[in-house]
Amino acid sequence: MVLAALTSVTGSRERGSGRRFALGLVMAGALAWIAASIVILADDSDLTFRIYSLTPQLGIAFHLDRLAAFFILIVSSVAACVAIYSLKYIEHTGSQARRDMSVAAMSVFILSMVLVVASANFFGFIFFWELMSLSSLFLVMFDREKAETVKAGIYYLVMTQFSTLFLLLGALLLHRYTGSFDIASAGGLTLSTAGIIFIAFFIGFGTKAGIIPFHKWLPFAHAAAPSNISALMSGVMIKVAIYGLIRVLLDVLSPDLWWGTLLLVFGTVSAVLGVIYALKEHDLKKLLAFHSIENIGIIVIGLGLWVIFSHYSLNTLADLSLFGALFHTLNHAIFKSLLFMTAGSVVAATHTRNIEEMGGLVKTMPVTAAIFLIGSAAISALPPLNGFASEVMLFQAYLGAFQVPSPLTAVLLFTALAGFALMSALAAACFVKAFGAVFLALPRSREAEHAREAPRAMLVGPGILAAACIILGVFSYQILRAIGLDLPLPNVLPVSLIAAAVFWLAVLALRRSEAKARVSETWGCGIHTQTSKMEYTASGFSEPIITIFSPIFRTRKTGKREFFDKDKAIVSGGSGEVHTLQFFEERIYLPTALFVKRIASFISRLHNVDLDANVMYVFAVVVVILLAVGQLL
Incomplete structure (x- = not known):
């Protein structure tokens, strides 16, 4: 995948040959992962290895068991099909340079998802999680000239960092009570401590998975991204979050009834x-x-x-x-x-x-x-x-x-x-x-x-x-x-x-039937020629359901009619609209954003003072952070 990313960026742009070769490498890598996953699933074998150590406790290590192999099989199978699809789809989008960068970022995105699943400790897990988030953010922002895409990117950036924050909190709490960042059983925790850690992981993984009410980024990001990337995000990226939740429930914590x-x-x-x-x-x-x-x-x-x-x-x-x-x-x-x-x-x-x-x-x-x-x-x-x-x-x-x-x-x-x-x-x-x-x-x-x-x-x-x-x-x-x-x-x-x-x-009976079918248009109230304006529309299909669930949508219907005569007996035309409340956006996300904005404005006013005061603020914040991290570690 790394080679695919480099090939896409540095390869020949003539007729997209570099992109096609890079996508071929993506397919080859995905097929290799599929084969390796099948071997691990069939043999019920585990594979553990370490490739880098920053400190004795902070390093990049990988552990492959049947659960990890199952999710890598999912990621690689979908990635191979998306790579085939992208051979032609990518040519419908953007400039040559942007297409090359898209293929490169897609290669990094796929690789990062596999490495998240394969990580043996939370240090590597969160590192590759961030790589997955940033590469997917770049892909969501592919058409960044559009206002809708910018909105989607902002939502996604904020919520994905919100997710990482809670994952980091859960990992630090585990380290505080177990002394290790390894993704392994954390026995001996009290029920209250285990419950707090579970809530932190649930919010972190639930946000990336799109569980309500942490879901608002998902419709915007999936719609704004190119469709091959939407397939990867919806098909497998949110499953990586599900993998993390399952791993914590199965191998790290002992679930309670609540x-x-x-x-x-x-x-x-x-x-x-x-x-x-x-x-x-x-x-x-x-x-x-x-x-x-x-x-x-x-x-x-x-x-x-x-x-x-x-x-x-x-x-x-x-x-x-x-x-x-x-x-x-x-x-x-x-x-x-x-x-x-x-x-x-x-x-x-x-x-x-x-x-x-x-x-x-x-x-x-x-x-x-x-x-x-x-x-x-x-x-x-x-x-x-x-x-x-x-x-x-x-x-x-x-x-x-x-x-x-x-x-x-x-x-x-x-x-x-x-x-x-x-x-x-x-x-x-x-x-x-x-x-x-x-x-x-x-x-x-x-x-x-x-x-x-x-x-x-x-x-x-x-x-x-x-x-x-x-x-x-x-x-x-x-x-x-x-x-x-x-x-x-x-x-x-x-x-x-x-x-x-x-x-x-x-089918055979119908083909052998001697009866001749009469082909004609659907009856249209006596009008001879059918038009598309006479069809049953998607709005018409969903309107009764929107009405039934009006307490959820807070449905408001407005209508306007125009008449031929002053007695308002003959209608010449009109229009109607159905308005629904965007509950989570209007009642949760926007009020929260406005609250944070007010706090930021207050802090900004505090910053607009002399240099000595700024130095004091920085010193105080650093001391608080060091004390907090010391307690967690």
């Missing part, structure tokens, strides 16, 4: 609100970004169930929850990367992210439409695809809640189950809207009408992931059994074979 309750509540809120906010979006990439929040919520729900069931020694349900969360982590990486790449193809073809200005693309971009449809069905948890296979594992775990001896905990679990079911239904509705508005009916803009199919490389990358959605869904039972999971899992393969046989029999 930790599971916290994870379950935050996961459920993130899943439900994520899909509700996605339903109102007409920006295709923001819609997908909100679904990342939803699916991160699903993964966190699985972790919460694992902690709760483990506390009550319900080991089968605990294992089902944990492996359901891990399986959904893999599945979401696959279908969300697929969806962002196909969305990038659509945006490149139509020059807009507004789905109200698309439509009819199934005729001009049929392969892209087919791949997007597979991803839509997978993220909606429709059988027999992989999203269904992992979500049904969590449903099975939920249904075992009656075994929990505590009535209060059982009520919590069944309440969360209701939210989980609601989320699943709304996700399917949202992607009916997304696929229908983007690909079906008539084109609603000149750009959509003249769109053309994406180049082959932009089909091969997501196409591989679409095949993985099918394989991991249809053969999920066989795959999970093959790796040794003895859990009550559903066997999707027989049902899939029966459904496929019925489908093809129906």
Whole structure:
């Protein structure tokens, strides 16, 4: 990856040969990581080595076990497909120099994610975490001339440093009580101390993962970044945060019951609100970004169930929850990367992210439409695809809640189950809207009408992931059994074979039928020629849902009508608008920013004094920092 970055910056710019060679190196590196990960997963072996020591306790060391190998497999698999996609996608963006820098930064970004997962101590973990954050920030700011991109970059910079601050706090507290920065068991901690450390890590990892209410950066950054980078950020970067949370829960701290309750509540809120906010979006990439929040919520729900069931020694349900969360982590990486790449193809073809200005693309971009449809069905948890296979594992775990001896905990679990079911239904509705508005009916803009199919490389990358959605869904039972999971899992393969046989029999019967079909336009209230203005729009589809959830959106509807006559009997025209409250931005983030601004203004006034006073302030701050660090260490 380092060689790929250097090649992209220093290689030949003639016809993009340097970029293509660099992307080839990215693919080669990703394939090597895939092979190494499979070996570690198959052999159940550990590998530990140290490459640099600043002090006896501060150094760069790596530890690879099955958990790390699993997440490296996720990162490298998606990275390989994104690299294939980028061979052509990158040529749609920016100047030659900017394209070269983008490929270089992408190489560093991918490498840093792998090194975060492989780190054996928190010193290396946080170092590579910052490298991951800064390289992704550069990529988010690719189109930095746009005001929207600048806003996204500011949000992302602030929130990613907020995340690092809490990770550093958790690492320093662990060092304070264990004397080591190693990512290893921290036994002997009191419940209160362990709880404080867990909260620090939960906020740090939860912010990067996009758990509500720490999520606000995610829709802005994912939408502003180039689509190949959005695929990496949503597909794998936020999974690196999930890896950190799982590692802390499994190998560092001993979870308490209230930790599971916290994870379950935050996961459920993130899943439900994520899909509700996605339903109102007409920006295709923001819609997908909100679904990342939803699916991160699903993964966190699985972790919460694992902690709760483990506390009550319900080991089968605990294992089902944990492996359901891990399986959904893999599945979401696959279908969300697929969806962002196909969305990038659509945006490149139509020059807009507004789905109200698309439509009819199934005729001009049929392969892209087919791949997007597979991803839509997978993220909606429709059988027999992989999203269904992992979500049904969590449903099975939920249904075992009656075994929990505590009535209060059982009520919590069944309440969360209701939210989980609601989320699943709304996700399917949202992607009916997304696929229908983007690909079906008539084109609603000149750009959509003249769109053309994406180049082959932009089909091969997501196409591989679409095949993985099918394989991991249809053969999920066989795959999970093959790796040794003895859990009550559903066997999707027989049902899939029966459904496929019925489908093809129906197709064959229709083809052999002698009846002739009459082809005509859809009836349009007596109007002979249909136009795109007569279609069922995305706004019209989501408006009833926005109305239902008006207490969340704080929906306000305004309308204006114009009349032909003074008696106001004949309407000549009009307009209507639906306004929704950006709750987290308007009620949490902006007030907090204004509060910090007031504090900064106060400190600025203190600084506008003589030099002696400034020296005194600096000395006092240094003393306080040294005392605080001394206490932590």
